[in-house]
Amino acid sequence: MGLSSFSEILTACGDEDKDFFRIVLEAQCRENGCTEDEALHTMRTMWAAMLEAESGYKASDRSASGLSGGDGKKFEDYALGGKSLCGGLPARMIAVALKTAESNACMKRIVASPTAGSCGVLPAVLIPLFHEGMFGEEKIIRALFVAAGTGQVIASRATISGAEGGCQAEVGSASAMAAAALVFLKGGTAEQVCNAAGFALQNLLGLVCDPVAGLVEVPCVKRNVMGVMNALSCADMSLAGLAAHIPADEIVDAMKTVGRMLPTDLRETGRGGLAATPWGREFSRSFFL
Numbered sequence: 001m002g003l004s005s006f007s008e009i010l011t012a013c014g015d016e017d018k019d020f021f022r023i024v025l026e027a028q029c030r031e032n033g034c035t036e037d038e039a040l041h042t043m044r045t046m047w048a049a050m051l052e053a054e055s056g057y058k059a060s061d062r063s064a065s066g067l068s069g070g071d072g073k074k075f076e077d078y079a080l081g082g083k084s085l086c087g088g089l090p091a092r093m094i095a096v097a098l099k100t101a102e103s104n105a106c107m108k109r110i111v112a113s114p115t116a117g118s119c120g121v122l123p124a125v126l127i128p129l130f131h132e133g134m135f136g137e138e139k140i141i142r143a144l145f146v147a148a149g150t151g152q153v154i155a156s157r158a159t160i161s162g163a164e165g166g167c168q169a170e171v172g173s174a175s176a177m178a179a180a181a182l183v184f185l186k187g188g189t190a191e192q193v194c195n196a197a198g199f200a201l202q203n204l205l206g207l208v209c210d211p212v213a214g215l216v217e218v219p220c221v222k223r224n225v226m227g228v229m230n231a232l233s234c235a236d237m238s239l240a241g242l243a244a245h246i247p248a249d250e251i252v253d254a255m256k257t258v259g260r261m262l263p264t265d266l267r268e269t270g271r272g273g274l275a276a277t278p279w280g281r282e283f284s285r286s287f288f289l
Contacts, residue, residue, distance in 0.1 A: 002031045003149055004156040006194040006248040013190040020180075020190045021142040024149030043141050043148075046111050050100075050123040051130075053110045057099040061106040065287055067217040069106055072099030089128050090232060097124035097228045101221040114151040114160040117167075117216045118174035120224035122147055125178045125231055135185055146184040147177035150197050157249065158256035162209035163268040165259025167220075171227040172204035172255065178231035183238055192238045198248035199234035205251075206258050208266035210273025213284035219274055 003009060003024065012023045028039050059073035075098055078084060079091035086094065101120035104110045113122040126143065129135050135143075151160065154173045159165040179196035188196070204227075212218040238244075244251070265272030274280055 003027050003152045006150075006153055006197070006252075009149065009153070010190055010194060020149065020184060020193050021145045024145045024152075027149070028145075040141060043144050044137070047137070047141060047144060049109060049111050050113075051127065053100050053103050053108065053119075054096050054123060054127050056108070057103055061102070061108070063102075063105040063107075063215075063217060065105075065213065065215055065217060067105070067212075067215065067283075068102045068221055070102075071221070072096075072102050086229075089132070090229065092128040093124045093228050093232070094225050096127050097121060097224040098221065100124065101224040105215070105217045105221060113147070114155065114173050114177065115162070115170045117162060117211075117220045118170040118224060118227065120221070121171065121174035121227035121231065122178045122181065124224070124228045125182055129185065139185060143181040143185050146193060147181040150177045150180040150193075153249075154201070154252050154255075157252045159259060161268075165255065166207055166262045166267055167209040167223060168201070168204050168207040168255055169259055170209065171220075171223045172201050172207055174224075175204060175227035175230045175234070176200040178228065179234040179238070182231060182235035186235070186239055188235075188239050194248040195242075195244050196231075196235045196238035198244040198246065198251045199237055199242075200230055201248075201255055202244065202246065202251045203230050203234065205255055206262075208262060208273045209268040210266060210275045211268065211270055212275045212280040213287050214268075214270030214275070215287075218280075 009023050059070045062069035072095055076095040084091040097120035100123050104116050104119050110119040113119055126140055130140055159169045160173045162170045176197040179200040180193045183193045183196045
């Protein structure tokens with residue numbers, strides 16, 4: 001999309017009297033040489049795939065490792081039973097995050113948003129709102145562009161790769177995208193959108209990428225849930241008028257620096273962190289026998 005900073009987007013919003021969505025949409029059209037209708041159609045296709053990943057979830061599916069599958073339904077049943085501490089929309093969002101991330105582990109079709117390992121965060125904050133009738137498809141599509149613009153800035157200034165920057169670059173980026181989308185949906189200003197993204201990313205700064213046996217399952221699936229809850233709280237803080245103080249671009253730059261400082265063992269190699277626990281090592285040995 002050619003977007004490399006939140007300050008660039010904010011300036012364009014002010015100078016051109018346009019909202020965050022419009023700036024991102026026009027940038028994508030310029031970058032890809034497509035019409036607005038074509039760009040919107042592509043995003044509707046992605047939204048449809050997100051919906052399908054959730055609706056097509058099967059609790060009986062299991063990943064090849066046996067580590068993933070069924071938890072989305074298990075949590076959904078728990079929440080429907082009125083036992084959830086979160087309750088309401090947050091509980092439904094947790095269920096969608098688990099279902100989508102488990103679908104990825106089970107080799108089903110998902111939308112990398114921004115990566116496969118963090119694919120459950122963005123759909124989880126949007127799908128329940130859509131099913132509840134709080135926002136229609138067109139508003140959701142616009143919010144997806146806001147999320148995409150946020151992800152583009154992070155990818156341009158830093159990275160969205162766990163192998164390069166740790167899980168802060170994957171679930172952290174996804175959480176920032178989700179927070180930005182939520183603020184947009186709730187009528188927040190472009191500045192509040194950026195503020196929410198900054199909040200979300202700074203909260204997860206330094207998060208390592210330590211998948212057991214090198215599989216995108218433990219702790220990845222449950223980290224999607226954490227990304228959702230972080231996005232919700234950050235969106236609300238921004239909408240309430242709380243300030244991140246540090247500009248969002250500087251937070252992204254800090255994430256890039258932290259990622260470079262992380263040892264290789266903590267960047268998706270499956271050699272450090274949780275992957276290096278006795279259980280993680282034993283599972284890895286048994287899985288690859």
